[in-house]
Each structure stands twice: as structure tokens, then as C-alpha cells.
Amino acid sequence: MIYTTDVPRLGGGETSAVTLGKFDGLHRGHQKLMNCIREKKEDNCKAVIFTFDVSPVVRLLHTPAKGLLTNEEREELACERGMDILVECPFTDELMHMEAEVFVKEFLVNRMHVKYLAVGPDFRFGHDRAGSPALLDDMGKTYGFTVDVVEKLKDGNREISSTYVREELEKGNMEKVNELLGYVYFTRGEIVHGRQLGRTIGVPTANLIPPVCKKLPPNGVYITRSRIGDKIYQGITNVGYKPTVAEHFLGVETYLFDCDEDLYGQDAEVRFYRYLRPERKFASLQELKGQLDVDVQKGREFFKAFDK
Ligand SMILES: Cc1cc2nc3c(=O)[nH]c(=O)nc-3n(C[C@H](O)[C@H](O)[C@H](O)COP(=O)(O)O)c2cc1C
Ligand SMILES: Nc1ncnc2c1ncn2[C@@H]1O[C@H](COP(=O)(O)OP(=O)(O)O)[C@@H](O)[C@H]1O
Secondary structure, eight states: OEEESSOOOOOTTOEEEEEEEOOSSOOHHHHHHHHHHHHGGGGTEEEEEEEEEOOHHHHHHSOOOOBSSOHHHHHHHHHHTTOSEEEEEEOOHHHHTOOHHHIIIIIIIIITOEEEEEEOTTOOBSGGGOBOHHHHHHHHHHHTOEEEEOOOOEETTEEOOHHHHHHHHHTTOHHHHHHHHTSOOEEEEEEEOOOSOGGGGTOOOEEEOOOTTBOOOOSEEEEEEEEETTEEEEEEEEEEOOTTTTOSSOEEEEEETTOOOOOTTOEEEEEEEEEEEOOOOOSSHHHHHHHHHHHHHHHHHHHHHHTO
16 A cells, blocks of 8 residues: 555556545444445556645644544554555645645546545535535536545444544443444554563563554553464553552553563554453552452453353
8 A cells, every 4th residue: 555645646547536534543434435445446446545634833833632543553454444545645734725626626636537536425625614525526527537425324323433433432432432443442552661560469561652642541441452473462451650659651551361471672552342440549569469360350251251
């Protein structure tokens, strides 16, 4: 897959099937759009996701907004889903003031040779949000592309959206988050040294520091699965500041079942299956150890049923 921050210029004979939007999370609704454009690969179209990134100025002045996926993660998932090109177009002043018609003509038609567009019914773009599915449809007649306005996928009565996923994530409702996403929510990072206290109570823990722009579930303890190298471990994970030992940074810390390896320096991916309990301040590490034994038991029972 080609990843680019410039609007691509396709070659002479090449055409594209494009979907446009923010695509935070690549949830099941987004996947439906991607399926539509992937089908057009049979007509020799390149499957393109066109997203807007924050402007370079915003990136400099503000801490990044927390998303369901980092840009790198989104890139990887888009590639796995068979996309040919991911455009992360910086949302510059110029783009912000661009007339919708100019955007379509210059970018989609002239540069990307668009033959097919898939958008949601509420998709708006361009200056004053004047670009709508109806305008795209009109322009398609002039420039020779078709537009599919794809109905939103629903969960019961509610449309699946990034906002819906974020709300459930903020409640720690991982079962719902994972159902809406169509994959198990995860974060990644390198395993770093902690205070080496875990092993003293028989519970060594792999500590990772998640990316600052990654939205995490609320602080607390979760049943998780971790991928480290080519191995997958069941485990339990604490998200938070470890009030018992008063840590200064937000960490994601996992006790891996049935693992006895030196993991420092390796990259880990932790997937969140279920929330177990809030993070608590214990009077001693021994007391914490008592609680961890209960958590481990629950984690093992969960996977026994889950993997059946
Ligand atoms: C599954 C799990 C649950 C945890 N729950 C808590 C908790 O409720 N309160 C707390 O202060 N620390 C909690 N911790 C963090 C421990 O305090 C920490 O693992 C221990 O102090 C060792 O830290 P170290 O990795 O820096 O050696 C938890 C850790 C894990 C892996
Ligand atoms: N079952 C396990 N779960 C997590 N980490 C383990 C496990 N077995 C061995 N380890 C290793 O032990 C380290 C954790 O030991 P710990 O005493 O908690 O030190 P730290 O404070 O550096 O995390 C991990 O980084 C990893 O390399």
C-alpha cells in the first residue's frame, strides 16, 4: 500500500475508487465503505482512502488529540483490508478554504482519475461544508464518475460512529467497543524497565508506555491478550498510575500468564477484552498481591469460556 500526505497523481491509464472522511478507528461502518471501494479493484481501480490530517500549525501548537488509532495503526489496518493508497492530506489553510467543486475537479478528477466514490449520507467537505453527496453526484455526471451514498451501519437503533465507539471506550465497555470496531481494541509500545517490584511479589509485569495520541480505556484492570514477537499470551493489565507505588506516568502494565522470559526492549501489542475493576491504592504490595491472585483467576476463567 502507498501512504502519502500529498494528493497522488495517478499514471495515464490508472483510475481510482475513493472513499473520503476522517476514519478514526476504522470501525465496522468504515469497513463497509472500504468493502465498496475494494470491489472496484476488479474494474482496475486503485482503492483509495482519502483522509484529512490536522494542519501542520495545529500539530506544532497543540498536544495531539487522542484517537482510537494512531496514524501508523490506521495505515496498517487499511493495508490489511486491501487498500492500495492511503492519503493523509494535511488540513492546511488552503484546503480549508477550497471550494468543494475545485477539490473534486483538481484532486479527485485531474490527479486521481476517480471513477467511483463511496461516502456516507452525512459527508460534507470543502469551504462552508458546501460539498455534499448530492453535489458529488452532480459533478459525477460531468466528469464521468459514479457516487454511492452508503447507508450507515447500525448497532440496534444507533448508527455506528467513532463518537459511539469513544463513548463506550470511556465507560470501559470493551465488549461493546470490540463489537463496534470488528476487532479487539489495542495499544502498542516497547516493554520498558519499571521498578522491578513486580517480581518480588511473584507477579512480574511487562510495562509499556502507550503513544500520547492513543485513547485508552479508563484507568483500571482489564483481561487482555498480548502479542510479543510471534507469541501470544493471555494476561491481566493495569492501565494507570499504580497508586500503591505512586507512579508518575501513565502506564499499561501486564502480567502475562505462563510466561517466564526476559522481554525488555521488545514491542508489545495489548488487546483489551474485558474491564475487571478500578485501580486501587492498597496498604501494601502484599495486599495488592492478594487482589492480583483473584484477578488472575478471573482472567483464566474468561479465556477458558472465550476460546471454547
Ligand atoms: C493486573 C494488574 C493490576 C494492578 N492493579 C493495581 C492497583 O489496583 N493498584 C495499584 O496501585 N497498582 C496496581 N498494579 C500495579 C502494581 O502496583 C505494580 O505492578 C507493582 O507495583 C510493580 O511495579 P513495577 O513494574 O514498577 O515493578 C497492577 C498491576 C497489574 C499487572
Ligand atoms: N509472566 C510475565 N509477565 C510479565 N513480564 C514477565 C513475565 N515473566 C517474565 N517477565 C519479564 O520480567 C519483567 C518484569 O519484572 P518486574 O519485576 O515487574 O520488573 P519491571 O518493574 O521492570 O516491570 C518484564 O519486563 C519481562 O521482561
